[in-house]
Amino acid sequence: MSRVLLTGGSGFIAAHVLDILLERGHSVVTTVRSQEKANKIKDAHPKYGKDKLDFAIVEDIAQEHAFDKAVVSDPPFEIVIHTASPFHFNVKDVQKELLDPAIIGTTGVLKSIAKSAPSVKRVVITSSFASIINPFEGDWPSHTYSEKDWNPINAEQAVENPAAGYRASKTFAEKAAWDFVEKEKPNFSLATMCPPLVLGPIVHYLNSLDGLNTSNQRIRDIMQGKAKEEIAPTGTYIWVDVRDLALCHVLAGEKEEAANKRFFITAGYFSNKEIAQIVGKNYPQYEDGLPTEKTPGGGYPEGGIYKWDNSRVKEVLGVKFRTLEESIVDTVKSLQAVGA
Structure with missing residues (x-):
C-alpha cells in the first residue's frame, strides 16, 4: 500500500477519494484550509489513527510555495492526488478567484513535489470536461468528444464571464501540468481526470443544503x-x-498503465427532466412539487447533441459506471440526511 497526499480533502470529490484510499489500505495525508476542517474529517473517521490519516494545513493554494511543507512526509509519499481547485460562479474577479488558484495551485504542487518529494511516482490531477469541450461549437451533434479534444479558449475570452473563467481555469491548469512534465522531466508521471457534471451523494459531515457542490444543486432544487x-x-x-x-482517481494513482494519460470520465447522457422523473418514481413524498410530463424545459436539444467516447477509462482503469437512477436515488437520500 502507498503513502498518499490528497489535496483539498474537504471537497466534494476529495471526500469520496479519501474514503476509497482508506478502504484500500493506503495511508493518507490530506490538505485542508483550516484545523476546523481537519477536525471534522478526523472525527468522521474514528477508526483511523495518525499513521493512516493525517493532515496538512494549506490556507491558500494560489500562494507560491503553498505546498512546500505539505509534500514532505515520513514515510515519504509515493502518490499525490490533487483535487483542490475552485468550482463556483459567484466571483467578482475571474483572474484572481478562478484562474490564479487553479493554475498556480496546480503548477505549485508539481514544483513542490519535484523539489522536495523525490519518492513520488505518480501525480493525479482533477481536471474537467471543461478542458475538453469546445464551447464555440454549441451542441455539435456530428462530433464525438474524447481525450484528444482540447477547449480552444484563450486568455482574452477567459475573463469575459465566470462560466468562461471556470472552463479556462481547468483548461489552462491542465495544460500547465502537461507542459511541466514535458519540460521538467520530473521524478513522477501524470494522470489527469476530466469529468463532466459530477452528481452523487454528498459526505454529510462536510455539507449543508446551502453549501452544496454546484452540480448537485439542481437535484436539491427539484426536490424543493x-x-x-x-x-x-x-x-x-x-x-x-x-x-x-x-x-478512477485512486486507480489512476495505483495502476502503472495510467501513467501520462488523460481520462475523459463519463457515464453517459442525462437531462434535468430525467432527474425529476427519477425523484418522482422513487420518492413519492415530493410528488406535489415536481414537474409533470407536460412541464416545459430540462430536455435534450432538438437538433441532437455531441457524442462521447469513454473507452480509455473502461480499458485502462476497468471502472463500471453506476446508472443515473442509482446515483440520483443515493443523492436524494444523502440530501435528506442534511435536512432536505
Whole structure:
C-alpha cells in the first residue's frame, strides 16, 4: 500500500477519494484550509489513527510555495492526488478567484513535489470536461468528444464571464501540468481526470443544503419544488457519479498503465427532466412539487447533441459506471440526511 497526499480533502470529490484510499489500505495525508476542517474529517473517521490519516494545513493554494511543507512526509509519499481547485460562479474577479488558484495551485504542487518529494511516482490531477469541450461549437451533434479534444479558449475570452473563467481555469491548469512534465522531466508521471457534471451523494459531515457542490444543486432544487412550473436547462448533458470518479482517481494513482494519460470520465447522457422523473418514481413524498410530463424545459436539444467516447477509462482503469437512477436515488437520500 502507498503513502498518499490528497489535496483539498474537504471537497466534494476529495471526500469520496479519501474514503476509497482508506478502504484500500493506503495511508493518507490530506490538505485542508483550516484545523476546523481537519477536525471534522478526523472525527468522521474514528477508526483511523495518525499513521493512516493525517493532515496538512494549506490556507491558500494560489500562494507560491503553498505546498512546500505539505509534500514532505515520513514515510515519504509515493502518490499525490490533487483535487483542490475552485468550482463556483459567484466571483467578482475571474483572474484572481478562478484562474490564479487553479493554475498556480496546480503548477505549485508539481514544483513542490519535484523539489522536495523525490519518492513520488505518480501525480493525479482533477481536471474537467471543461478542458475538453469546445464551447464555440454549441451542441455539435456530428462530433464525438474524447481525450484528444482540447477547449480552444484563450486568455482574452477567459475573463469575459465566470462560466468562461471556470472552463479556462481547468483548461489552462491542465495544460500547465502537461507542459511541466514535458519540460521538467520530473521524478513522477501524470494522470489527469476530466469529468463532466459530477452528481452523487454528498459526505454529510462536510455539507449543508446551502453549501452544496454546484452540480448537485439542481437535484436539491427539484426536490424543493423549484422545477414545478419550468425545468431549468440541463446545460451539460453528460455526467458521472462522484463515487465512480473517486475510484478512477485512486486507480489512476495505483495502476502503472495510467501513467501520462488523460481520462475523459463519463457515464453517459442525462437531462434535468430525467432527474425529476427519477425523484418522482422513487420518492413519492415530493410528488406535489415536481414537474409533470407536460412541464416545459430540462430536455435534450432538438437538433441532437455531441457524442462521447469513454473507452480509455473502461480499458485502462476497468471502472463500471453506476446508472443515473442509482446515483440520483443515493443523492436524494444523502440530501435528506442534511435536512432536505
